[in-house]
Amino acid sequence: MRKLIFTLCFVSLFSNLFAQQVLKVGQTLPNIALLSTKGTVYDFNAQKNGKGFIVVFMTPTCDHCIMYENRVMALDKKYKTKGFPVVAIGPYGDNPIKYPLDAMPEMKKVAIKKGFTFPYLTDDNFRYTTLLGIKQTPTAVVLQKNAKGYLIKYIGRIDDEMDTKKVAKNKFVEQTVNKML
Template sequence: MKFLPLLILFFSSLFLGETTESNGYQPGDKATDFKLKSVDGKMYSMADYKDAKGFIVVFTCNTCPFAIKYEDRINAIAKKYKSKGYVLLAINPNDPEAQPADTFELMQEKAKVKGFFFPYLVDEGQKIYPQYGATKTPHVFLLDKNLIVKYIGSIDDNSDDASAVKEKYLENAIRALDNGTEPSPATTKAIGCSIKTKKKA
């Protein structure tokens, strides 16, 4: 029985886990742009979207059960808000050596099968997610047109059942940004899997 608490702790850190304090961005900070390769082979950055009203940066992946549950919701948000001037960019932060199902080729397959409506980017060398302070997949950062961080956290309040969502945190934050007001809450706890990194020698 003494192993049970250890197993609970292990799985809690793997999947749910409290979002730990990081050295990444906080609401009000200015984010740095990036230039990352997408599954279509092209390079993308926020500077490419001169007329954007804001950016939805989602750290996600192929493999995390929580990321999989949110795939359709992320796609729907990308479609809904593109016409309103908001660009969704999804970034896979996992190292494929640590998580073999997150290779670039399998990202391409995932995007094709799911019909992703957004660029699905790879964080080669894992340089971008630490800048943002992302700790989970999925983990969302909403930026205004000047790349000022307005919201960080979860997409909504129910990772298990999209039909049972009561609070659409991300969409509420976008609505506030669109209305010229500050999102409230500006942060929520990101629910998901830990980002996979190579073990240090």
């Protein structure tokens, strides 16, 4: 019985020590630096002129992501000049064996075919996907640059309307960025 209790306590302690923290709105992310579809590392800290970023987690094969591609490009066009460019992150980009249709080669094809005006990055081992608690795509994260890194202002849906033929009533990302401008 003592061995069982000791084992359970040890397993619980061990799993808590190594469980990755999930950041929430109001917390600060120090930096993001990931490989882009252009073959270079895109480092948020190296982007000196911005006030923050609109990060969109998206994949090449997700039907919802495909429906949102034009809206994501519109967000970049609208907010890049105001200091909040879009950066897309592909959660499966670094794993062409398990996720061949969502990995970097397909991300490159989609970025070129669709004419993405924003960087499309691959998330190594789901690092930022896990850190930001992303469970589905597309999911947006709005970050505001501050002295310690990037304050998380919003995590969630881009808007409340997935049908591209309808106009969204609530544009969550736009509302968040507009409050900061």
